Every structure is written in C-alpha cells, then in structure tokens.
Amino acid sequence: MNDKLDIKTAIKDTLPTVFGYIGIGVAFGIIASSAGFNPFIVGMMSLFIYAGGAQFITVSMLSSSFPILSIVLATFLINSRMILMSMAIAPFFKEYSIFKNISIGTFLTDESFSLGMNKQNYTNGKLNFEWFNTANLISYITWAVSSVAGALLGGIVENPYALGLDFALVAMFIGLLYLQVISDFTIKKKVQIIVIIVVLFLVYFGMIFIPSNVLIIVVTLIGCAIGVVLKNVIY
Numbered sequence: 001m002n003d004k005l006d007i008k009t010a011i012k013d014t015l016p017t018v019f020g021y022i023g024i025g026v027a028f029g030i031i032a033s034s035a036g037f038n039p040f041i042v043g044m045m046s047l048f049i050y051a052g053g054a055q056f057i058t059v060s061m062l063s064s065s066f067p068i069l070s071i072v073l074a075t076f077l078i079n080s081r082m083i084l085m086s087m088a089i090a091p092f093f094k095e096y097s098i099f100k101n102i103s104i105g106t107f108l109t110d111e112s113f114s115l116g117m118n119k120q121n122y123t124n125g126k127l128n129f130e131w132f133n134t135a136n137l138i139s140y141i142t143w144a145v146s147s148v149a150g151a152l153l154g155g156i157v158e159n160p161y162a163l164g165l166d167f168a169l170v171a172m173f174i175g176l177l178y179l180q181v182i183s184d185f186t187i188k189k190k191v192q193i194i195v196i197i198v199v200l201f202l203v204y205f206g207m208i209f210i211p212s213n214v215l216i217i218v219v220t221l222i223g224c225a226i227g228v229v230l231k232n233v234i235y
Contacts, residue, residue, distance in 0.1 A: 001122045010134035013119060017111045021142040028055055029150020035063045042151040046144040050107075054078045055147075081216050085113045092120070092127040100129050107136035114177075191230045199223045 001013055025046070032042045037059065049055050054075040061071045086105045093101050112135045120127050181192050202219045210218060 001119060003123045005119075005123060005126070005128045005131040007130055007134045010131040011138065013115065013131075014112075014135045014138045017115060017139065018142050020111065021139060022146045024052055025143050025146025026150035026153065028052065028059075029147040029152070030154045031056065031150075032059045032147070033151040033154025035059050037151065039148050039151040043144060043148040046147040049075070050140060050143065051075065051079050052143070077214065081110075081220060082108060084217070084220055085110070089113065089116060089127070089132075092116075093129065093132075096129050100133075104129065104132055104136065107133075107140050109136070109139050112136050112139050187227075187231060191227065194230055195223055195227045198226055 002009065028046075029039075029042050032045070032055075033039070037045075045055055045058065049058065057074050057078060058071055061074065082105075085108060089104070089108070090101070093104055112132070115135055116127055116132055119131070177196070181189065181196075199219055202222060203215065206215045206219060
C-alpha cells in the first residue's frame with residue numbers, strides 16, 4: 001500500500017481480497033444450487049442481500065421452510081456488526097454528502113472495512129469517497145459474479161467444503177490482520193498482540209455459551225474496551 005487515494009490505487013489495493021471473495025462466493029453458489037436455487041435467484045440474493053454469512057443462513061432457513069420473519073431477524077443479528085463498523089468509518093466521510101455516506105455504508109463489508117483501516121495507516125489517518133467506494137464496488141461485483149459462477153458449477157462440484165473453499169475467507173482475514181499489525185504505528189505492537197490473544201480466547205470459549213451471530217458483537221465490544229484500557233495503561 002501507499003499514501004495515494006485515487007481509483008487506480010484502490011483497484012490495486014483491493015485485488016488481494018478478491019481471491020477471498022471468489023473462494024467463498026463460489027462455495028455459496030454451489031451450496032445454494034445444491035439446495036435447489038437456480039443461478040438467477042443466487043445472483044439476485046448476492047445483489048440485494050449482499051451478506052456472505054446471512055446468505056448461507058438464508059439458504060439454509062428457506063430450505064427448511066422457516067417463516068420469513070425469522071429469516072429477517074437472523075439476517076439482522078448476523079449483520080448487526082456493520083453498525084459498529086459504520087460508526088468507526090463515519091468520521092472519515094463527514095464532509096461528504098448524505099448520498100455518498102449512504103453508498104459507503106450500503107456496500108461496506110468486513111473486508112473493505114479492514115482494508116480501509118489498513119489504508120489510513122499509510123495516509124495520515126485519511127480516507128476519501130473515491131478510494132473506499134471503488135474498494136466496495138470491486139468487492140460487490142466480485143461477490144455477485146463468484147456466487148453465480150458457483151451456482152452454475154453446482155452440478156459439477158457436489159461438496160465445496162471438500163475443496164477447502166470455505167477456508168478462503170478465513171485465510172483472507174488472517175492476511176488483513178497481519179497487514180494491520182505491521183502497518184499501524186499509532187499503537188504499540190505489544191498492545192495489538194495482547195488484544196489479538198485475548199480476542200482469540202474470548203471467541204474460543206464464547207462459542208460454548210453464546211450463539212455465533214451474537215458472539216461477534218459481544219467480543220468486538222469487549223475487545224475494543226480491553227484495547228482502550230491497555231493502550232492508556234501501557235502508554
């Protein structure tokens with residue numbers, strides 16, 4: 001990464017995350033196809049729902065004939081973490097119009113959020129609409145195309161998990177976490193490593209007691225609180 005925030009740089013910065021979208025998008029398309037959804041429906045889900053985990057849950061719940069209200073509620077709970085992420089990036093776009101802010105928030109993903117947090121380490125704490133919007137749109141298009149491709153391949157690949165496609169997203173986040181740690185010089189590495197270890201333990205033991213869709217929110221809030229305390233204590 002560098003300190004430029006133009007569209008060309010955004011394309012270059014976002015390309016490494018594309019492979020993660022392709023892997024998990026194809027996996028989703030194959031699973032949706034095996035559940036009886038045709039490529040057109042899969043494509044519409046990716047364009048209008050546009051939420052990886054929520055789409056997997058939606059397919060599963062629709063296949064099991066769950067009521068629509070239950071599906072909507074489950075989708076909201078899974079994606080409620082986006083409220084926290086949107087609040088975190090909002091200060092970067094205060095000078096932009098409501099339309100542009102809505103656009104950024106609508107297409108925001110875990111990956112583009114992580115990418116943006118990494119980028120601002122190189123730009124003196126600045127982000128702009130052109131860079132972030134380009135990163136969001138690349139993610140959006142890649143996800144939609146990949147899921148449709150997966151649906152078309154559904155009849156060929158019977159078990160996507162056997163190919164390890166579901167690990168693509170995990171691998172991508174590990175890479176993004178590594179980039180965040182090595183590029184952020186505003187917080188001591190000691191604090192970052194301690195918070196990462198604490199979060200790992202919280203997730204591991206939290207899964208025993210807390211539903212996974214709620215666990216993300218709980219661990220995020222606790223992790224942030226611990227990080228703030230450690231930062232003030234160590235500094």
